[in-house]
Amino acid sequence: MNLQAKLKDEQNIDAYKCGEGSHKLTCPQCQPPHNPRDRPLSITIENDTALWLCHHCNFSGSIKPKGTSSPPIVKVETKSVGFDSKANTFLDNYFTNRSISRDTYQAFNIFCKDSKWIGFPFNGFNNRCDNIKYRTVDKQFKQTPKAKKSLYNYAHVKDANVVIFVEGEIDVLSLWEVGFKNCTTLPDGAPATVSYKENDKRFSCLGTHPLKAQKIVLFADADGAGENLNKELIHRYGKDKCWIVVTPKDCKDANDILVKLGADALKKVVQNAEPLPVDGLYSVKSYTKEVLDLYNGNYDKPLEVGYPSLDKLYKVQKGTFHVWTGIPNHGKSTFLDQVLVNIARKHEWKFAMFSPEHSTKMHIRRLSQIVAEKPFDKGFATRMDTEELHNTLEFIHEHFYFIETREHVPNVEKILEIAAESCRKFGINGIVIDPFNEVSAIRRGNQREDEHIRDFISQCKRFARKHDCTVWVVAHPTKMQKDNSGGYAPPTAYDIAGAAHWHNQSDAVVTVHRDFDDDSVNIITRKIREQGLYGSIGEAKFEFDQTKRIFRERVFNAIDAADLPTNWTY
Secondary structure, X not given: OOHHHHHHHHHOOOOOOOOOEEEEEOOOOOOOOOXXXXXOEEEEEEOOEEEXXXXXXXXXXXXXXXXXXXXXXXXXXXXXXXXXXXXXHHHHHHHHOOOOOHHHHHHOOOEEEOOOEEEEEEEOHHHOEEEEEEEOOOOOEEEOOOOOOOOOOHHHOOOOOEEEEOXXXXXXXXXXXXXXXXXXXXXXXXXXXXXXXXXXXXXXHHHHOOOOOOEEEEOOOOOHHHHHXXXXXXXXHOOOOEEEOOOOOOOOOHHHHHHHHOHHHHHHHHHOOEEOOOOOOOOHHHHHHHHHHHHOOOOOOOEOOOXXXXXXXXXXXXXOEEEEEOOOOOOHHHHHHHHHHHHHHHHOOOEEEEOOOOOHHHHHHHHHHHHHOOOOOOOOOOOOOHHHHHHHHHHHHHHEEEOOOOOOOOOHHHHHHHHHHXXXXXXXXXXXXXXXXXXXXXXXXXOOHHHHHHHHHHHHXXXXXXXXXXXXXXXXXXXXXXXXXXXXXXOOHHHOOOHHHHHHHOOEEEEEEEEOOOOEEEEEEEEEOOOOOOEOOEEEEEEEEOOOOEEEEOOOOOOOHHHOOOOOOO
């Protein structure tokens, strides 16, 4: 017996003319008493599976092949608009006051519950209802508990070349009213602050409901939360795709413009959206707000890395490119990991790590020692116990992702492609390539090694600016000569292959060098592009604590070494 026959035989649903997809049918449970021409039963047929819901009597169910399970259907616990005269009057009045027609709100299957709550169905894949968001006239909000999160109006934006992001369902309807059907919003609105950890769940549907758009028009509310939403979306989609709508004075959002200024004004505002300053030539006007923010101190401050002596020399700023170098086995990778753990703790940053010199599990082992400040391996009296290990792994899980190119050549294009996806899905703040020497050199034609390195650095810097991420690259020196004592002097960027490019194109150059004479590790800042703001040229001295398996400052709490007594020992 085929699916359509089973529907008729078991449920009395007449679906003989229905193929794959979503359909509207009469309901066998509530026919009569309402008008036989009404079709309140929504049914979706896909892969020999049928799911249905009546928006009038709540009759719902599914038929599926044995051994499969179907996703839950969100039930609407009220009569739909078309069958409740009170609801019709209430909704007509509500939306008329917002210059939105009945045709528009009915196109979104909006309904009224308990003469108070206005229901906005969120339809995901196959136009199936995943979630319902409710609001009252006085702006109380609630959603279907444990519902799947999806983008509003997803059917009209998933394949669109241009997608308009607004901050609420009413704004989606407002733009639909004036002819823009390629409009969507997140189910949870705009964030109060820009905090990637806090907003992971808020933006999760961007990963589960992908868009094909080549252009993203940002039309959030003209307030602080709206600015935060724009920043988050720019971070995930990239500056090159994003355009900004400039809201007229004394108007807050799309519906405000529609009500106060009319449909033509709203159309014009959208049509006049401005590109973000990505690459190319721009006027001062494009940067006026950014310059004013800089003048007033309203910008992302450089981040301290958690060591008083090093914080004076080295700070981290979004969108910058950093080079770390040092003689092999002098601790540069371990020290950089320790800096990243500090930043994760202090600032809730997340990182994507490409580190092929060691397996991912060995890298996690190293990170766990830094987080727990205890040895991982057997043989240490202070070894972390199982509970401590699980706690450290949870911290690493929340802040670190690991890039592996098992099925691809590990070239910079593939690494940055994966990194870009991690920015969009997980809100990554920093990317680490450790070491550069493990990145496959794919050169164009007769391109020289130094030209290849120049292009590699340029790609990394463009990525950093586009995604507002910090990029760290660890690069081994290739030309080292012993000094008169038989040791090696601390290397500089000029000791790396392609020397001039590493120094000239980087925002910061850091050398990690072990001094065997006094058993210390020196962190030397060779270049800081914006000295004073992001640090300065200098040196901080650390030593490795074998018990805690971490580096610690040799001099603490801003005590100047020159002020220490001559007989002082540590």
